Amino acid sequence: MRKLEAFPYHHVLVLGLARSGTAAAKTLLKNGKQVRVNDQQLTTKSTVVQDLVALGAEIVLGSHPLSVLEGIEIIVKNPGISYDNPVLIEAVKRNIPIVTEIEIAYQLVPGTLIGITGSNGKTTTTTLTTKMLEESKQQVKVAGNIGIVATEVAESLTDDETLVLELSSFQLQGTIDFRPNIAVILNIYQAHLDYHKSLENYKQAKYNIFRNQTEDDYLIYNADDSDITTAIADTRARRIPFSTTREVQNGAWSDGEAIYFQNEKIMDVEKIVLVGDHHLENILAAICAAKLAGATNEGIERVLTTFAGVEHRLQYVTNLQGRYFYNDSKATNMLATEKALASFKQPTILLAGGLDRGDDLTGLIPHLKNVKGLVSFGETKEKFNEVAKQAGIPHVLTAENVEDAVQKGYGISEENDVILLSPACASWDQYRTFEERGDMFIQAVHKLL
Known part of the structure; x- marks a missing residue:
């Protein structure tokens, strides 16, 4: 197991367990830190809690009292816990640093670290990058969001991985020293404002991916995104x-016919099996990283001629009686659904709806030109029905x-139609x-088969 050698804090509060908090607590305890764990949901009967007690953790369960801050030098919080939490508000007043588990992981990485973020396309780009390195016979592991x-992964890394x-x-909002050797920022669109409270706060959290980079590092960025090109103007990393x-x-x-990297042709576009114009951004970013x-050109081409997509992200499911079914359940905002719709030229039956966060869905109307049928569900179904009427x-x-x-969408479909689940909602x-x-x-x- 690798050791935390550059982590200067001794008294640590882990706020919220789940998987990341549990892993961070165990790592800190194994490195001789004094760890207090505070979780609202778990009880003393939990195996996770019992394991942490056996390792020497102090446990506070059932609520988040301000007393958990006594003697604490730093907080490692679960990414899902809002900064509105009273413990975190008080920690800010006391100038106690607040980080997420990736700050701990960063301290353990001995070799090259590639960090990938963006409003959309993170998982696809991360998967592509990993597969390209694997197919090029490089030692690589993948983790994070x-x-x-x-x-857990960082603890077992070797120097050449x-x-x-x-x-x-x-995750990125809770960083201090985190610094990837290769950072990738795909795009920035309005998202998670219920958590970050403003678009500017959201952007600044994303920009933490390159904030600590030096002249020895690389920053891969979307040159077509004006927000990003403006934000990186002062970076010290090689762009x-x-x-x-x-x-x-x-x-x-x-150029529409082929893909190039630093004046070298990588492969022809027509050989790529991953559908969707928006995936070209992900592919180009992954090639850079x-x-x-x-990675070798041969390894990259092997991936792009075989990889058809990540689960729930414009994932091809099957062809039934000439109808093509795609699962894009990860499309939890309008932008993702817009990009999914732009991926198809043929008539589309859109299945959409879900949690109502108060978004104005009329922004989808210009993107519904190929949509011949809309089946709505969830809290936003009436909003979608109104949008469909206007469109x-x-x-x-x-x-x-x-x-x-699915049943109703299939019922109004015809041969050569796409039936697309792309909800635009959580x-x-x-x-x-x-x-x-x-x-x-x-x-x-x-079940239709």
Whole structure:
């Protein structure tokens, strides 16, 4: 196990367990730190709690009293806990630093660290980068917001292994020294304002990915995003742009026929199996990161000619009687749904709806030109019905849930239609996660067979 050698804090509060908090607490305890754990949900009967007690942790359960701050030098918080939490508000007043688990993981990484963030496309780009390195015979591991706790992976890394981290704004907001050797920032769109309170706060959290970089590091960025190009103006890192609209110096671009990296042709676009124009951005960003970390053109081409997408992200499911089913349950905001709709030229049946966060959905109207039918569900179903009416969509139906929407969508479809689940909303009104929602969609599709 690797040791925390540059972490100067001895008395640590871990606020909120779940997987990342548990991993951070165990790592800190194994490194001789005094750890106090505070969790509102778990009880003393929990195996996780019992394991931490056995390792020497002090446990406070059931509430978040301000007394947990006594003697604390730093807080490692679960990314999902809002900064409105009274303990965190008081910690700020007392000048106690607040970090997330990736700050601990960073201290453990001995070799190359690639960090990838953006409003959309993080998981696809992270997966592509990892696969490109694997196919190039590089030693690589993946973790972070992709669903694998970074600290657990970082503890077992060898010096010649690259760690690829998918990073959310929630994770990045809680960083102090975090510094990837290769940072990737894909795009910035309005998202998670219920957590960050303003678009500017959200942007600043994302920009933490490159804030500590030096002249020895690389910053891969979307040259077509004016917010990003403005934000990185003062970075000390070596800038590596990518663009889907024009040739760029020292980076990756496409002319529509082929993909290039630093004046070298990588492969023809027609060989790529991943559908969707927006995925070209992800592909170019991944090529930049993978090439800088040692990937070969052959390894990159093997991935791009076989990889058809990540689960729940414009994932092809099946062809039934000439209808093409796609699962894009990860589309939890309008922008993601707009990009999904732009991926198809043929008539589309859109299945959409979910948690009502108060968004004005009329912004979708210009993107519904190919939509011949809309089946709505969840809290936003009436909003979607009104949008469909304004857009002049011929077939508008309401469903009880995703499973019912599949049945009704199939009923109004014809041969060569796309039936697309791209909700434009979070899943929490009816499903625990977007993954559960996507799985229900896939199961319902297979019941049609």
